[in-house]
Amino acid sequence: xxxxxxxxxxxxxxxxxxxxxxxxxxxxxxxxxxxxxxxxxxxxxxxxxxxxxxxxxxxxxxxxxxxxxxxxxxxxxxxxxxxxxxxxxxxxxxxxxxxxxxxxxxxxxxxxxxxxxxxxxxxxxxxxxxxxxxxxxxxxxxxxxxxxxxxxxxxxxxxxxxxxxxxxxxxxxxxxxxxxxxxxxxxxxxxxxxxxxxxx
Amino acid sequence: xxxxxxxxxxxxxxxxxxxxxxxxxxxxxxxxxxxxxxxxxxxxxxxxxxxxxxxxxxxxxxxxxxxxxxxxxxxxxxxxxxxxxxxxxxxxxxxxxxxxxxxxxxxxxxxxxxxxxxxxxxxxxxxxxxxxxxxxxxxxxxxxxxxxxxxxxxxxxxxxxxxxxxxxxxxxxxxxxxxxxxxxxxxxxxxxxxxxxxxxxxxxxxxxxxxxxxxxxxxxxxxxxxxxxxxxxxxxxxxxxxxxxxxxxxxxxxxxxxxxxxxxxxxxxxxxxxxxxxxxxxxxxxxxxxxxxxxxxxxxxxxxxxxxxxxxxxxxxxxxxxxxxxx
Ligand SMILES: Nc1ncnc2c1ncn2[C@@H]1O[C@H](COP(=O)(O)OP(=O)(O)O)[C@@H](O)[C@H]1O
Ligand SMILES: [Mg+2]
Numbered sequence: 133x134x135x136x137x138x139x140x141x142x143x144x145x146x147x148x149x150x151x152x153x154x155x156x157x158x159x160x161x162x163x164x165x166x167x168x169x170x171x172x173x174x175x176x177x178x179x180x181x182x183x184x185x186x187x188x189x190x191x192x193x194x195x196x197x198x199x200x201x202x203x204x205x206x207x208x209x210x211x212x213x214x215x216x217x218x219x220x221x222x223x224x225x226x227x228x229x230x231x232x233x234x235x236x237x238x239x240x241x242x243x244x245x246x247x248x249x250x251x252x253x254x255x256x257x258x259x260x261x262x263x264x265x266x267x268x269x270x271x272x273x274x275x276x277x278x279x280x281x282x283x284x285x286x287x288x289x290x291x292x293x294x295x296x297x298x299x300x301x302x303x304x305x306x307x308x309x310x311x312x313x314x315x316x317x318x319x320x321x322x323x324x325x326x327x328x329x330x331x332x
Numbered sequence: 333x334x335x336x337x338x339x340x341x342x343x344x345x346x347x348x349x350x351x352x353x354x355x356x357x358x359x360x361x362x363x364x365x366x367x368x369x370x371x372x373x374x375x376x377x378x379x380x381x382x383x384x385x386x387x388x389x390x391x392x393x394x395x396x397x398x399x400x401x402x403x404x405x406x407x408x409x410x411x412x413x414x415x416x417x418x419x420x421x422x423x424x425x426x427x428x429x430x431x432x433x434x435x436x437x438x439x440x441x442x443x444x445x446x447x448x449x450x451x452x453x454x455x456x457x458x459x460x461x462x463x464x465x466x467x468x469x470x471x472x473x474x475x476x477x478x479x480x481x482x483x484x485x486x487x488x489x490x491x492x493x494x495x496x497x498x499x500x501x502x503x504x505x506x507x508x509x510x511x512x513x514x515x516x517x518x519x520x521x522x523x524x525x526x527x528x529x530x531x532x533x534x535x536x537x538x539x540x541x542x543x544x545x546x547x548x549x550x551x552x553x554x555x556x557x558x559x560x561x562x563x564x565x566x567x568x569x570x571x572x573x574x575x576x577x578x579x580x581x582x583x584x585x586x587x588x589x590x591x592x593x594x595x596x597x598x599x600x601x602x603x604x605x606x607x608x609x610x611x612x613x614x615x616x617x618x619x620x621x622x623x624x625x626x627x628x629x630x631x632x633x634x635x636x637x638x639x640x641x642x643x644x645x646x647x648x649x650x651x652x653x654x655x656x657x658x659x
Contacts, residue, residue: 139568139572160604164520170522171525267528286482
């Protein structure tokens with residue numbers, strides 16, 4: 133597997149006799165070198181810190197094997213599955229959506245916000261894994277959590293407009309005891325964003 | 333048969349009248365920009381007054397330059413939103429008056445979609461549009477019958493942010509180009525970089541820049557750093573949209589897309605990703621009547637049926653409200 137994602141090259145490599153995934157943030161020539169450095173280090177640190185936090189709470193995240201700041205690389209467990217984006221095109225999509233919502237509530241209850249929970253950042257095997265914590269942060273702010281919901285719903289809406297996943301997803305998320313203020317914050321966000329294009 | 337289409341733009345600062353042929357030859361692109369009083373933001377009513385004074389002159393100039401009479405126009409297209417209410421109504425009134433008195437069909441279209449469609453005239457087929465203007469900052473692409481907003485600002489538009497910082501630094505409107513001119517050096521001052529998924533935010537960045545200015549940093553270096561940071565954010569979200577949609581073309585649009593540094597960064601990003609970058613000439617990036625005319629033509633060419641609703645202005649006419657029937 134070799135995958136050129138939004139900001140990294142992700143590929144399978146051999147490491148200590150097993151197949152693992154390496155994720156390397158390659159340089160962006162358009163970015164000022166010092167901004168580049170700042171972002172890459174920030175994201176690598178935060179990505180590994182957050183993966184470790186989630187792993188320690190038993191959340192399904194690929195196991196983290198090594199972090200190397202000098203070449204901006206991470207080595208992690210290879211999850212042999214398909215992205216949620218693909219899986220949602222199958223007939224089992226309801227179940228996937230419910231499980232993804234549950235996973236997100238678990239992440240949020242660890243006080244982590246993912247930052248980029250699009251359908252390409254979940255991998256489906258017999259369970260669902262969450263990946264790509266480059267934009268994640270530690271936060272228990274309801275607005276940050278709502279922003280995660282919005283990113284997910286937007287990616288559903290733009291990629292899977294043929295299924296009406298919104299309600300399935302949100303009703304599963306609502307099962308979480310602390311979901312109420314998040315859903316309220318989501319309402320505010322949605323009104324302020326997409327629906328309000330012209331502001332002075 | 334070749335036809336000629338007239339387009340009217342009046343959603344914000346710019347009053348514009350453009351004429352284009354059905355083959356895509358631009359016959360005229362007349363614009364007049366409302367400049368608010370020194371040190372102030374836009375006053376919608378004053379802008380509307382400006383437009384209602386300017387539009388008749390622009391009609392005449394455009395027809396003269398195209399060497400046409402009003403009888404030669406086969407469609408009048410105008411931007412019915414999104415935008416500032418008074419400005420939109422002024423444009424709609426002018427469009428109606430011109431169309432009805434000359435017995436020409438009238439069609440109101442979406443301003444943001446027009447920015448995208450004019451990029452297609454450059455040769456793009458199925459691009460991601462990075463649309464950076466005063467009030468709008470969006471990453472848009474076609475999916476399942478609509479142009480969808482994949483990412484956008486969650487607070488202020490990038491152009492308004494740049495203008496605001498420039499105003500606070502004592503520069504007049506429009507601030508963006510002035511900042512571009514005074515940006516200097518190659519040393520970056522650290523400023524908040526705010527990207528959330530495919531969305532971005534500029535208000536923290538502009539506030540921090542203002543604070544740094546007050547604490548004695550040089551304006552030139554700050555202008556440079558604001559540009560580097562804000563444009564890198566914009567390129568990053570476009571890159572995310574490209575990766576997410578798998579599309580292989582990028583189009584720039586909106587007034588801020590006239591900035592040379594932004595253009596350079598977007599082209600670097602595109603070439604590093606192996607994506608084609610289309611940069612319309614500046615007069616087509618800024619708000620203009622030509623793009624409005626071209627979108628109207630695309631729609632009618634695909635046998636679009638005009639309804640009454642098409643001729644009602646809509647301040648909050650979202651990009652994804654438009655059903656794309658012409659492609
Ligand atoms: N641990 C993993 N196991 C299997 N596939 C993975 C793994 N991590 C990433 N991938 C694949 O690579 C793609 C890009 O990885 P990601 O971490 O999301 O990078 P980016 O930040 O570039 O989006 C994912 O969408 C997924 O298909
Ligand atoms: Mg990813």
